[in-house]
Amino acid sequence: MGFTVMGVTAGRKDSNCEILLKEALMACQELGAEITMINLKDYDLLDCTGCTSCTMGMSMGKNTGCALKNKDDKDKIMQVMLNQDAVIFAAPTYALMPSSLFLKFMHRNLAYESAFLTQIGAIEPRDRVGALISVGGSYRSWQSLALECMQITTVTNSFKIVDMYMATAVPAPAQVLLYEEKLARAREIGQNVMKALNTPAAERKWLGDPDAGWCPNCHSNSLCLGDVQWKGLKYPIECTVCGAGGDLEKTPDGKWKFVIAPNGLERDRTTEEGRGVHCDEIAEVQGGFFMDPNARAEVAQKLEKYKKITFKGI
Numbered sequence: 001m002g003f004t005v006m007g008v009t010a011g012r013k014d015s016n017c018e019i020l021l022k023e024a025l026m027a028c029q030e031l032g033a034e035i036t037m038i039n040l041k042d043y044d045l046l047d048c049t050g051c052t053s054c055t056m057g058m059s060m061g062k063n064t065g066c067a068l069k070n071k072d073d074k075d076k077i078m079q080v081m082l083n084q085d086a087v088i089f090a091a092p093t094y095a096l097m098p099s100s101l102f103l104k105f106m107h108r109n110l111a112y113e114s115a116f117l118t119q120i121g122a123i124e125p126r127d128r129v130g131a132l133i134s135v136g137g138s139y140r141s142w143q144s145l146a147l148e149c150m151q152i153t154t155v156t157n158s159f160k161i162v163d164m165y166m167a168t169a170v171p172a173p174a175q176v177l178l179y180e181e182k183l184a185r186a187r188e189i190g191q192n193v194m195k196a197l198n199t200p201a202a203e204r205k206w207l208g209d210p211d212a213g214w215c216p217n218c219h220s221n222s223l224c225l226g227d228v229q230w231k232g233l234k235y236p237i238e239c240t241v242c243g244a245g246g247d248l249e250k251t252p253d254g255k256w257k258f259v260i261a262p263n264g265l266e267r268d269r270t271t272e273e274g275r276g277v278h279c280d281e282i283a284e285v286q287g288g289f290f291m292d293p294n295a296r297a298e299v300a301q302k303l304e305k306y307k308k309i310t311f312k313g314i
């Protein structure tokens, strides 16, 4: 049986994201894949209410799922999306990051966190391939959080991102059609997805530019100064996406590079083991609060003051 590949976009109809995504998907189809494609603009999608039903489930080792299940189209889409061999995501960049529609859809993935659901035996482990396309009117400096924000929202469902492409300088609708090289790069995304699918899961590797980004682990282009983490772990520098820890070092040719520490992948968020540590953190910090009647009583008592304070709205 052939592979299944899905495209998910949040861009304008018949515009840049859709065009690049279709180029990538056509390459997959030519290589034998069965294709599904959706634009999130066509669906009813609610914003996560923050009810913590799903993370309370994590604290109790139960699959409580999403409180919004069956109230919109999210679950219907997830039933298809999580059964694909690969998914290619294409999002327009708004204010440096993926558009709010894309993020609204992807933030709801927490209720489907595969690190937790496989740990409790609610779902079978599945190796998924993923690739990312961000599209912006400007250059990297104005899309500096785009691929990074997209990537972190895909790790929740264990998509192994094998390639990502930032299409720059295409602000007008469908303007990307002027640039053969951008269309060709999108096709290459599709080809790389198929190459990954035809490789045994344990041997799948990053297929984009080997030097892409700062992080040699997830290829993000975003680092931050490390700070104390849960249970005291600390690194001088962290990758903001996968959480790899290490430090900057100068190479003999005078360039800076991010070198991952020997223990720097302990909490690698691209792996289920790494995210499992965060599930344990949630169980302790949030679950611990709900299990402590004194802490809950103290919060309920102190909250009264804040409930009574109101200011003029609009």
Ligand SMILES: Cc1cc2nc3c(=O)[nH]c(=O)nc-3n(C[C@H](O)[C@H](O)[C@H](O)COP(=O)(O)O)c2cc1C
Residues within 6 Å of the ligand: 010, 011, 012, 013, 015, 016, 017, 018, 091, 092, 093, 094, 095, 096, 097, 135, 136, 137, 138, 139, 142, 143, 170, 171, 172, 173, 174
């Ligand atoms: C509200 C808004 C904010 C935007 N912010 C950015 C930005 O920060 N960086 C950028 O490169 N492009 C930005 N753009 C331009 C879009 O990313 C660009 O038009 C892109 O082609 C949209 O993709 P689409 O044609 O698939 O919808 C913005 C557009 C809108 C409407």
